[in-house]
Amino acid sequence: MTSDIPINRLARVALHLAPESETQSSISGQQTRAMSSRFLDVPQAPPDAILGISEAFKADTSPDKMNLGVGAYRTEEGKPLVLGAVREAERREYLNMGGIPEFCKLAAALAFGKGSAALQEGRNATIQCLSGTGSLRVGGEFLSSFYPGPKLVLIPTPSWANHKAIFKRCGMQTQEYRYYKPETRGLDYEGMLEDIRAAPDGAVLLLHACAHNPTGVDPTPEQWQGILEVTQSKKLLPFFDSAYQGFASGDLDRDGASLRMFADTGMEMLLAQSFAKNMGLYGERVGALSVVVGDAAAAKKVESQLKITARQMYSNPPRHGASIATRILGDPALMDQWKQELKGMADRIHTMRQGLYDALQEVGAPGDWTHILKQIGMFSFTGLTRPQVENMTNKWHVYMTFDGRISMAGLSSGKCKYLAEAIKDSVENC
Amino acid sequence: MSSRFLDVPQAPPDAILGISEAFKADTSPDKMNLGVGAYRTEEGKPLVLGAVREAERRVLADPTENKEYLNMGGIPEFCKLAAALAFGKGSAALQEGRNATIQCLSGTGSLRVGGEFLSSFYPGPKLVLIPTPSWANHKAIFKRCGMQTQEYRYYKPETRGLDYEGMLEDIRAAPDGAVLLLHACAHNPTGVDPTPEQWKGILEVTQSKKLLPFFDSAYQGFASGDLDRDGASLRMFADTGMEMLLAQSFAKNMGLYGERVGALSVVVGDAAAAKKVESQLKITARQMYSNPPRHGASIATRILGDPALMDQWKQELKGMADRIHTMRQGLYDALQEVGAPGDWTHILKQIGMFSFTGLTRPQVENMTNKWHVYMTFDGRISMAGLSSGKCKYLAEAIKDSVENC
Numbered sequence: 001m002t003s004d005i006p007i008n009r010l011a012r013v014a015l016h017l018a019p020e021s022e023t024q025s026s027i028s029g030q031q032t033r034a035m036s037s038r039f040l041d042v043p044q045a046p047p048d049a050i051l052g053i054s055e056a057f058k059a060d061t062s063p064d065k066m067n068l069g070v071g072a073y074r075t076e077e078g079k080p081l082v083l084g085a086v087r088e089a090e091r092r093e094y095l096n097m098g099g100i101p102e103f104c105k106l107a108a109a110l111a112f113g114k115g116s117a118a119l120q121e122g123r124n125a126t127i128q129c130l131s132g133t134g135s136l137r138v139g140g141e142f143l144s145s146f147y148p149g150p151k152l153v154l155i156p157t158p159s160w161a162n163h164k165a166i167f168k169r170c171g172m173q174t175q176e177y178r179y180y181k182p183e184t185r186g187l188d189y190e191g192m193l194e195d196i197r198a199a200p201d202g203a204v205l206l207l208h209a210c211a212h213n214p215t216g217v218d219p220t221p222e223q224w225q226g227i228l229e230v231t232q233s234k235k236l237l238p239f240f241d242s243a244y245q246g247f248a249s250g251d252l253d254r255d256g257a258s259l260r261m262f263a264d265t266g267m268e269m270l271l272a273q274s275f276a277k278n279m280g281l282y283g284e285r286v287g288a289l290s291v292v293v294g295d296a297a298a299a300k301k302v303e304s305q306l307k308i309t310a311r312q313m314y315s316n317p318p319r320h321g322a323s324i325a326t327r328i329l330g331d332p333a334l335m336d337q338w339k340q341e342l343k344g345m346a347d348r349i350h351t352m353r354q355g356l357y358d359a360l361q362e363v364g365a366p367g368d369w370t371h372i373l374k375q376i377g378m379f380s381f382t383g384l385t386r387p388q389v390e391n392m393t394n395k396w397h398v399y400m401t402f403d404g405r406i407s408m409a410g411l412s413s414g415k416c417k418y419l420a421e422a423i424k425d426s427v428e429n430c
Numbered sequence: 431m432s433s434r435f436l437d438v439p440q441a442p443p444d445a446i447l448g449i450s451e452a453f454k455a456d457t458s459p460d461k462m463n464l465g466v467g468a469y470r471t472e473e474g475k476p477l478v479l480g481a482v483r484e485a486e487r488r489v490l491a492d493p494t495e496n497k498e499y500l501n502m503g504g505i506p507e508f509c510k511l512a513a514a515l516a517f518g519k520g521s522a523a524l525q526e527g528r529n530a531t532i533q534c535l536s537g538t539g540s541l542r543v544g545g546e547f548l549s550s551f552y553p554g555p556k557l558v559l560i561p562t563p564s565w566a567n568h569k570a571i572f573k574r575c576g577m578q579t580q581e582y583r584y585y586k587p588e589t590r591g592l593d594y595e596g597m598l599e600d601i602r603a604a605p606d607g608a609v610l611l612l613h614a615c616a617h618n619p620t621g622v623d624p625t626p627e628q629w630k631g632i633l634e635v636t637q638s639k640k641l642l643p644f645f646d647s648a649y650q651g652f653a654s655g656d657l658d659r660d661g662a663s664l665r666m667f668a669d670t671g672m673e674m675l676l677a678q679s680f681a682k683n684m685g686l687y688g689e690r691v692g693a694l695s696v697v698v699g700d701a702a703a704a705k706k707v708e709s710q711l712k713i714t715a716r717q718m719y720s721n722p723p724r725h726g727a728s729i730a731t732r733i734l735g736d737p738a739l740m741d742q743w744k745q746e747l748k749g750m751a752d753r754i755h756t757m758r759q760g761l762y763d764a765l766q767e768v769g770a771p772g773d774w775t776h777i778l779k780q781i782g783m784f785s786f787t788g789l790t791r792p793q794v795e796n797m798t799n800k801w802h803v804y805m806t807f808d809g810r811i812s813m814a815g816l817s818s819g820k821c822k823y824l825a826e827a828i829k830d831s832v833e834n835c
Binding site (some may be wrong): 040041042080082093094095096097130133134137146147148149165169202237268280281283284291293294295299301302304305311312313316317318319320321 | 432706707723
């Protein structure tokens, strides 16, 4: 029986209590004695960079305010969109630990293509997870427990901030590879290959399947081929994060091309698949984790372990959103409707890119803004520096992340001019 | 074929879910599923509560509703109402802002996030005391969080009741400051709960050893039919002003099982510290699933926030609890009728969805193999899976198993 721990804890509690009682300020009349608690040393967690911006936006009373921070699709009217196909589709019992089996089959087929050899040979272990985050977490936990290779995940710079946090939480090391080239606002292809080649053989390689978050910069098909070759030669284990299939180009197959290129070589890989954006199911937390294994019997065992991981995290996944997704994916008419709506969302974003680019030309904003057109998906890396971003927000009430990322989905045609002026002012004066 | 994953072992089948699989495959017309813990009607069907249907109808019909991401901590109104339901509206902890409550994925998710939080931030022993027996996932969850676990005596086979002295003895022998897992009511799997006096005794040991209680509340309202009565134990503890954790599930009492509706509360001694604790709970959620699923919690929020729906829900809760009590009485009476040997009063004394019959493993195997009655090997049956028409059959199966195995 340990007797030192309670003494330490009491001492710590006393430390918190004593200063207050001994140094009561007579200047501030308030007595703010921390009450006894074991948790007085718990630090305030840093505010979530992205969500904190939404809070500030909500508090802003300016009629000109714009929220280009959070990555959720908005209509021209700046409203969230519930897809018609989703409403069309809309009981309680526990799902299996692996979720809705039909959902898993259809989700995997959507990502890998119906004719995928991996699927036909039964070499994929797919379970329903909580959107992209949940899929990454379960995948990371699985690798941490069972991957015989280096427990190291190579992550692009920059990437979604939560990637690093998730893998660290799983006990995986992380290492960055060059990705974004500020000078061109494009891909640092040579730097990327160099850094990947320098990593240990067998490491886990995190790849954004399309519409890289936060830059919007994707490799070309030829560049994907080059990345594939290094992956093969170094026996890296690819872990694809696919959060924008269909949403990026408007075409499901086109946006799945990179991960299919890899899967069709027969290699093993992981896929975290999200339906948050492309089906607009954000808060319903719909996603799937697939582990493509070289051996069908091993795939079954892998699946059993994925389920145990889920069991110890949340027992079984939420049914509502996945039920909706299953109905859409399994119904030809709903699929058609969904594809049209997807294209509609992607087109609106392309229109916004063009609109912003044209407006920047009109107002004569200095610099080359073609990257706005070349980047793809929901986000654009403007290239604005931190002081410039602060100006955008403080002076122009335009909310965006400090890395210069704007959500194109948050833009409407009527605001392109205003945004262009804000950018021009920030670039010229900050 | 070549794979990096050839050495991955097949995970053991989930004991409880495996029983459901076997039940499904059974073609006997007499088969009974007393395995999994989900409520069934007299007709053996799942039940969607009327209050839930109505609340869901309103959610789906509401044009201002959408599918946007929730906050990492879930629906704020849900968190407030869930905490008030558990601790009581007048709870000092709530009024003083000393609780950090976030929406989590039912009971499991709440336990996991709570366990992760303790693993990272609890300055006391990273040790969770768990009753014997308990829900198997308890130990697994806390181990996954990096916490040690240790068992305390709970169930006494001889009486099929609480081993109160053994429980206090084991708890007293544990390190001061350890985390003490307590089932708020309707202990799973035994159905054996402490009396109010016994709860008082447990409270005293908790206080004297400065243990940190972690309540698992999965049956509030479902156990006795009365929400306040089923919250009495955790309120007894909270009203002393002590720090504690609570994993709260709406899976059974609202029948929201697969929607994964729950809440984790950390009651802290200091309101400012509670805010920081809440921020850390949110980070934990962020790295696990970013934000919780909205649909089920939207439904729960509507019910908890609407007096008429609350009344309807309370009535339906009472209906479910009453049916289970009726089944307990029905089984007990049938056991007397068929002359099953032994004392079966424990069936009446135990509370909640489950009953620990006391059947041994060979007896349980006989129940399943000969009588097509599916139950878990520890002798647990789900009363919720029983109907009046089957009490006699079940009693005969039990009599046969006890006499011959």
